Amino acid sequence: MxxxxxxxxxxxxxxxxxxxxxxxxxxxxxxxxxxxxxxxxxxxxxxxxxxxxxxxxxxxxxxxxxxxxRETSEAVVDEEDKIEFKRKKCSTTKGKWVFNSSKEMPYTDESCPYLDKQLVCQRNGRPDDKYLYWEWELDDCTLPRFNVENVLQKLRGKRLMFVGDSLQRAQWQSFVCLIQAHIPPKRKLIKRNEANCWFKAKDYNATIEFYWTPFIVESNTDKYIVPDPNKRILRVDSISAHAQSWVGVDILVFSTYTWWMSVESIKCSWHSFVNGEEGYDELDRRIAYRLGIKTWANWIDSFINPNTTRVFFATMSPSHTRSLDWGREDGIQCYNETMPVARRGFSGSGTDMEMMQAVTDVVERMKVPVTVLNVTQLTNHRIDAHVSVYTQLDGKVLSDEQKKNPHRYADCIHWCLPGVPDIWNQLLYAYL
Structure with a gap:
């Protein structure tokens, strides 16, 4: 060798x-x-x-x-490896916000006439518009685009009702704005007031409705709002006065959270509101919330036929009133924020995870299947999308002087429209 x-x-x-x-x-x-x-x-x-x-x-x-x-170009590559959205296999909470400068707006605050004036940020003077171009991209699945014709076919002959507070009313408005431009003027009807609203697509015999009840259960602030949170009284064991309006609805989307956060302890009455200040107990808001959700669940299990009615519960919409949560020491709540928080899994002080868990615990024990529409994680990141000072007060756009005082006037609870509630409806569409 x-x-x-x-x-x-x-x-x-x-x-x-x-x-x-x-x-x-x-x-x-x-x-x-x-x-x-x-x-x-x-x-x-x-x-x-x-x-x-x-x-x-x-x-x-x-x-x-x-x-x-760069994030947008990465998203294009990722789509090749993702599976089509399936309700039981895809998590809507695991994802990231991706900027898409070529995104087409499904509507604007000028093209949709049904938006509350407090929410039309562009019309109210907001100088930037980047918040409009972010899309929620799931890690493992492709989230379907909101397809208007498909939605209307699914709603043919049916009633869809959003139940909750002003944030649910914003989701109702978003849903209506997403579909209304595709319906001829003479083929649609709308009726609205502070408490109950409905929109009808005549050719499909479909109605999209909103029912006002900020706590879901009965309270003394249902009909006439009690401005002072300390004077609000709830009947956490009673829901029938509201629930009679939900009978016969084909798709129910419930949500309640923000009004519970006004105080640490909540006045709860076990009989009627006749006794006023004398007939209540004070409960920690988390305990009261769990009791209220149980009352709601008991009604659903007792009166809803799952063969004819689908039930959704949308989780909490977080507020962003503490800029230290996302590391901005000199910030003023959500004021002047123009980018989402990029940190994966971000959650601030505006999210009460114990109350979130209460919903999960109760729903898991229900006989009637309820789809939990988890909008909390994706919404946590959107410190940039609140109405902030680009809103209205007493029917007037905030003055320049008022806008210079964000400590008092910035609204970091409600969302600009178009905006984040459109993504909530994209998730809802994925489950319909």
């Missing part, structure tokens, strides 16, 4: 070594992809974008746009 000269490696052995190294490199790259959720294509795209950014002298706004553009 011929011994190769010292320091030389046989050609066949060299080929084997090179192949092993290449295989190890590929395996390592794929392991990193699995651990970080980043494909090799994404890594190249990110590197290219990073290189471009490092040679640029653009402003911070341009940097934000570059980041957003």
């Amino acid at each position: 011929k011994i190769p000269p010292k320091g030389k490696t046989p050609l066949s052995l060299a080929i084997i070594i090179i192949a092993v190294i290449a295989l190890m490199s590929a395996t390592f790259t794929e392991d990193l992809r699995v651990l970080t959720g980043t494909s090799t294509f994404k890594a190249k795209a990110a590197a290219a974008a990073s290189s471009s950014s490092s040679t640029s002298t653009s402003t911070s706004t341009s940097v934000e746009r570059d980041v957003s553009s």
